[in-house]
Amino acid sequence: MSGSPPPDEAPQGGTDPATPDAATHADQAPERDGSSTATLTEDERAAEIAAADERARDQGTIGLEAGFAERFVAAVTGTSVLVTLLAFVAAFVVGGIVIALSDGATQQALGYFTARPSDTFVAAWEVVSAAYVALITGSLGGRSQISETLVSATPLILTGLAVAVPLRAGLFNIGGEGQVIAGGMVAGLIGFSFPGLPLVIHLPFALLGGLLAGALYGWVPGVLKQRTGAHEVITTIMLNNIGVLTSAYLLSTLLFRVPERTDPISRPVAESATLPRFVPELRVNVGIVIALLLGVLIFWLVERSAQGFELNAVGLNPHAATTSGMDPGRTVMRAMTVGGALAGTAGASVILGVQGRITTGFSAGLGFDGITVALLGRGRIGGTVAAGLLFGALKSGGRSMQAQTGTSLDLVLVIQALIIIFVAAPGLVRAIFRVRAEELTTAQVAKGWGS
Amino acid sequence: MSAVATTTSAAAKTRRSRRFGAFSLLLVAVMGGAFTTTARGDTATFVLNDARGQLFDLPALVLPVVPTVIVLTIAVAAIAARQLTTGFGDRAVVMVGVASGLFVLAFLTWAAAGDALSVIGLLRGTVRASTPIAFGALCGVLCERAGVINIAIEGQFLAAAFAAAVFASMAGSPWVGLLGGIGAGALVAWMLAGLSIKFKADQIVVGVVLIVFATGVTSFLTTQILSGNPQLNTPSRFPTLEIPLLAEIPIVGPILFRQTILGFGMFVAVAWLHYALFETKWGLRLRSVGEHPKAADTVGIRVLATRYRAVLLGGVVAGIGGSWWTLDAVGQFSREMTGGRGFIALAAMLVGRYSPVGAFGAALLFGFADALATSLQLLGVPIPSTLLLTAPFVVTIIVVAGLVGRLRPPAANGQPYVKG
Numbered sequence: 036m037s038g039s040p041p042p043d044e045a046p047q048g049g050t051d052p053a054t055p056d057a058a059t060h061a062d063q064a065p066e067r068d069g070s071s072t073a074t075l076t077e078d079e080r081a082a083e084i085a086a087a088d089e090r091a092r093d094q095g096t097i098g099l100e101a102g103f104a105e106r107f108v109a110a111v112t113g114t115s116v117l118v119t120l121l122a123f124v125a126a127f128v129v130g131g132i133v134i135a136l137s138d139g140a141t142q143q144a145l146g147y148f149t150a151r152p153s154d155t156f157v158a159a160w161e162v163v164s165a166a167y168v169a170l171i172t173g174s175l176g177g178r179s180q181i182s183e184t185l186v187s188a189t190p191l192i193l194t195g196l197a198v199a200v201p202l203r204a205g206l207f208n209i210g211g212e213g214q215v216i217a218g219g220m221v222a223g224l225i226g227f228s229f230p231g232l233p234l235v236i237h238l239p240f241a242l243l244g245g246l247l248a249g250a251l252y253g254w255v256p257g258v259l260k261q262r263t264g265a266h267e268v269i270t271t272i273m274l275n276n277i278g279v280l281t282s283a284y285l286l287s288t289l290l291f292r293v294p295e296r297t298d299p300i301s302r303p304v305a306e307s308a309t310l311p312r313f314v315p316e317l318r319v320n321v322g323i324v325i326a327l328l329l330g331v332l333i334f335w336l337v338e339r340s341a342q343g344f345e346l347n348a349v350g351l352n353p354h355a356a357t358t359s360g361m362d363p364g365r366t367v368m369r370a371m372t373v374g375g376a377l378a379g380t381a382g383a384s385v386i387l388g389v390q391g392r393i394t395t396g397f398s399a400g401l402g403f404d405g406i407t408v409a410l411l412g413r414g415r416i417g418g419t420v421a422a423g424l425l426f427g428a429l430k431s432g433g434r435s436m437q438a439q440t441g442t443s444l445d446l447v448l449v450i451q452a453l454i455i456i457f458v459a460a461p462g463l464v465r466a467i468f469r470v471r472a473e474e475l476t477t478a479q480v481a482k483g484w485g486s
Numbered sequence: 487m488s489a490v491a492t493t494t495s496a497a498a499k500t501r502r503s504r505r506f507g508a509f510s511l512l513l514v515a516v517m518g519g520a521f522t523t524t525a526r527g528d529t530a531t532f533v534l535n536d537a538r539g540q541l542f543d544l545p546a547l548v549l550p551v552v553p554t555v556i557v558l559t560i561a562v563a564a565i566a567a568r569q570l571t572t573g574f575g576d577r578a579v580v581m582v583g584v585a586s587g588l589f590v591l592a593f594l595t596w597a598a599a600g601d602a603l604s605v606i607g608l609l610r611g612t613v614r615a616s617t618p619i620a621f622g623a624l625c626g627v628l629c630e631r632a633g634v635i636n637i638a639i640e641g642q643f644l645a646a647a648f649a650a651a652v653f654a655s656m657a658g659s660p661w662v663g664l665l666g667g668i669g670a671g672a673l674v675a676w677m678l679a680g681l682s683i684k685f686k687a688d689q690i691v692v693g694v695v696l697i698v699f700a701t702g703v704t705s706f707l708t709t710q711i712l713s714g715n716p717q718l719n720t721p722s723r724f725p726t727l728e729i730p731l732l733a734e735i736p737i738v739g740p741i742l743f744r745q746t747i748l749g750f751g752m753f754v755a756v757a758w759l760h761y762a763l764f765e766t767k768w769g770l771r772l773r774s775v776g777e778h779p780k781a782a783d784t785v786g787i788r789v790l791a792t793r794y795r796a797v798l799l800g801g802v803v804a805g806i807g808g809s810w811w812t813l814d815a816v817g818q819f820s821r822e823m824t825g826g827r828g829f830i831a832l833a834a835m836l837v838g839r840y841s842p843v844g845a846f847g848a849a850l851l852f853g854f855a856d857a858l859a860t861s862l863q864l865l866g867v868p869i870p871s872t873l874l875l876t877a878p879f880v881v882t883i884i885v886v887a888g889l890v891g892r893l894r895p896p897a898a899n900g901q902p903y904v905k906g
Contacts, residue, residue, distance in 0.1 A: 448702030
C-alpha cells in the first residue's frame with residue numbers, strides 16, 4: 036500500500052498495519068481495540084476501518100516522512116523494518132541449527148562437546164556457512180543464477196496473487212494446486228495439438244486456454260459458495276485431489292500421451308506455443324514479464340477499481356457491503372474466478388515456458404507455495420509480488436545449495452515457514468531479541484469458517 | 487458469508503427439495519441406464535465370512551444382477567418422485583442419504599457381477615482407512631470448539647508419523663513410538679497454541695505455515711538422516727488384537743472386534759470425547775470459551791488456559807492419528823506419506839458439524855470410499871483406478887454443497903482473546 040493517512044486521521048490509520056504512519060500511532064491501536072468493542076459493534080468498526088482505509092487510499096501520494104525502504108518493507112509485511120529483518124535473521128539462525136544438528140561431522144564433535152567445545156562450533160560453522168553461501172550465490176551470483184531465480188519466481192508470483200485476491204474478499208483459496216494443474220493441462224494440450232499455427236496466434240491461444248481453464252476451476256468453488264454456502268476451504272481441497280487424480284488419468288490416455296510410449300508424459304509443446312527466451316542460453320522467458328504485467332493489472336483491479344473496492348468491502352464486512360447495495364455472493368464468485376485464472380496462468384507458464392511437456396506432478400506444490408507467498412505479502416498485491424521474487428530466489432538458491440553442499444532442498448521449506456511464523460507473530464520476535472519495537476496490531480488476514 | 491445466506495423459508499425448502507430430486511433422478515438414470523446394460527455377469531456374489539474363522543459360517547449372498555438393480559432403481563425413483571412433489575420435510579437430508587445408499591448397493595451389485603466381493607474385507611478396510619481421519623477430525627473438533635482454528639492437522643500427522651517411526655525403531659517397541667508420536671503432535675499443537683493464543687498471530691496463517699514447517703523438517707531429516715541410517719526407520723508395528731468371543735460373531739466380529747490398539751482407541755476416543763464435550767462441566771467450559779470468551783471470563787473461566795489445554799489435547803489426539811501410518815499401516819516413514827489426509831480430516835470435522843460423532847461418521851464415509859477403490863481394483867472393474875479414487879472428493883463436494891447446508895461454527899472461532 037502506498038497510501039498514508041494525514042495526521043488528523045491517525046487513530047484510524049493505526050488499524051492499517053501496512054501504512055507507515057501506523058507505526059507512530061500504533062500505541063493507540065490496542066487501547067482502541069479494547070474500548071471500541073465495548074462501544075461499537077463489529078460491523079460498525081469494520082465499516083469504519085474500511086472507510087479509513089479508503090480515505091487513506093484516496094490520498095494516493097506516498098508520504099514523505101517515511102524512507103523508501105521502510106515503506107517498501109512495510110508494504111511487504113505489514114510490520115516494521117526491524118521486526119521483519121529480525122524475523123529473517125531468526126529464521127536463518129533456526130535453519131542453521133537444523134543444518135548443523137543433521138550434519139554428521141557436527142554430531143561427532145558434539146559427542147565430545149565438554150572436552151573440546153570449539154570443535155562443535157567449528158564444524159557447525161563450516162557446514163552452515165557453506166550451505167548459506169551456496170544459497171545466496173545460487174540465487175544471485177551471476178546471470179544464469181538470476182535467470183533461474185526469475186524462472187522460479189514466475190509461477191510463485193502468479194499463484195501468490197491467486198491466493199491474495201480471494202483473501203481480500205475474505206476467502207481462503209487453498210485450491211491453487213488444482214487450478215495450476217487445470218491451467219497447465221489445457222495450455223499444454225493446445226500447445227501440442229495445433230503445431231502449424233504461427234506464434235502470434237498459437238502462444239496467446241495456449242496461454243488464454245490455460246487462464247480460462249484455471250478460471251473455470253476457480254469458478255466452481257466460488258459459485259458453490261455463492262449458491263449453496265459450501266465452504267471454499269473444503270471444496271478447493273477436494274478439487275485439488277480431483278485435479279491431481281484426473282490429470283494422472285488423462286496423461287495415460289492417447290489424448291495426451293506419446294503414442295509410442297506408455298509412461299504418463301505428454302507430447303512436447305510446439306515451438307510456436309513456447310514462451311520465447313530473452314537469451315537462448317538462459318532459461319528466463321517472457322513468462323516473468325507476463326507475471327509482472329498481470330501483477331500491475333491486478334494491483335489496479337484490487338486497489339484502484341470499483342470492483343476492487345467491492346472486493347475489499349466484502350472482505351472487511353459482508354453485512355456492511357450488503358447494506359450499501361453490493362452483492363457479496365457475486366463478489367465471492369468473481370474473486371475465486373480471478374484467483375483461478377491467475378493460478379491457471381501459472382500452470383501455463385510452467386508448461387509453456389520451462390518444462391515443455393506435461394508430466395504427473397508438474398505442479399510440484401506450486402499452489403501451496405502460493406499460500407506462503409501471499410501470507411508473507413499479507414494479501415497486498417505489491418507485497419505478494421515481492422514475496423514471490425524472494426521465494427523464487429530461495430528456491431533456485433536452494434537447488435544449487437543441494438547440488439554443491441548436499442544440504443537438502445527441503446531446508447528452504449523450513450526457512451520459508453520460519454520466516455512467516457516470525458513475521459506473523461511480531462511479538463515472538465520482540466520476545467526473542469528483547470527489542471522494544473513499536474506495538475503493532477497484526478491484521479487478521481484470514482477469517483474463520485463462518486466468514 | 488451469512489449475508490448470502492438462504493433463509494429457511496418455505497420457498498427455499500421447496501427449491502432444496504427440487505435440487506435433491508434432480509440429484510436422485512441422476513442416480514436413477516445411471517442405475518437404470520448404465521448398470522443394467524453393462525454388467526459383466528448374471529449373478530453377483532457377496533461373501534460374508536471372514537477368512538480367519540468365526541462361530542458359524544454364513545452362506546454367501548448370491549443375487550441376480552439385473553433384477554436387483556431394477557428393484558433398487560425403482561426404490562430411488564420413488565424417492566425422487568416424492569422429492570419433486572411434496573418433499574420429505576424434516577427428513578429431507580436423511581432421504582438423500584438413503585437414496586445414495588441404495589445407489590451404492592446397486593453399484594456394488596454391478597461391480598461384483600460375475601465375481602465375488604468380500605463384504606467383510608470392504609468394511610474392515612473402511613474402519614482401517616478412517617482411523618487416522620477420525621483422530622484428526624477429533625483434534626479439529628477439540629481445537630475449534632475452544633475457538634482456535636486448527637488447519638495444521640496435516641502437519642501434526644506428519645510430525646507424529648516421523649517421530650513414531652524413529653522412537654519405535656530406537657526402542658524396539660511400538661508403545662514408545664506411540665509416545666513419541668503423541669509428543670510430536672503435541673509439540674506442533676504447542677507451537678500453534680503459543681503463536682495463536684499468546685502472540686495472537688492469525689490462526690489460519692499459523693496453521694498453514696506449521697504444515698509447511700512440519701513437511702520441511704520431516705522431509706529434510708528423512709533425506710539427511712533416515713536415508714543413511716535405515717535402522718532408525720524400521721519401527722515394529724502394533725499387532726492385530728481380538729476380543730475373545732466377540733470377535734467370533736459373524737460380520738460384526740471381524741469388523742469391530744479385530745483391530746489394532748489404534749483401531750480400538752478410535753472408538754473409545756470418539757465416544758469419550760462426545761460424552762466429555764457435551765455432558766461434562768469440562769466440555770461446557772471448553773465450548774463456552776469458543777462461543778463467548780468474554781462471558782466465560784466473566785464467570786471465572788480462564789479463557790487462555792482452557793484454550794491452551796484444548797489445543798494441546800487436540801495435538802495428543804492428532805499425534806495418535808499420525809502414528810497410525812508408521813505403527814499400523816505402513817511400518818516405515820517416507821516423505822509426505824500422509825498424502826493430504828489431514829485436510830480430509832479437516833473436511834470430516836466440518837461435514838460432521840463440529841461434533842465428535844458427526845466427524846466420525848464423515849471419517850467413515852471417506853474411509854469407505856478409500857476401501858471401495860481397493861475392493862474394485864481387486865474385482866477388476868473396468869474403470870481406471872485413478873478416476874475411482876476421485877469418488878470420495880466428488881461426494882464431499884456434493885455433500886457440502888447440497889446436503890449439509892450451512893455451517894454454524896463456534897462464534898469466537900479464530901479470534902484471539904484479549905482480556906479487558
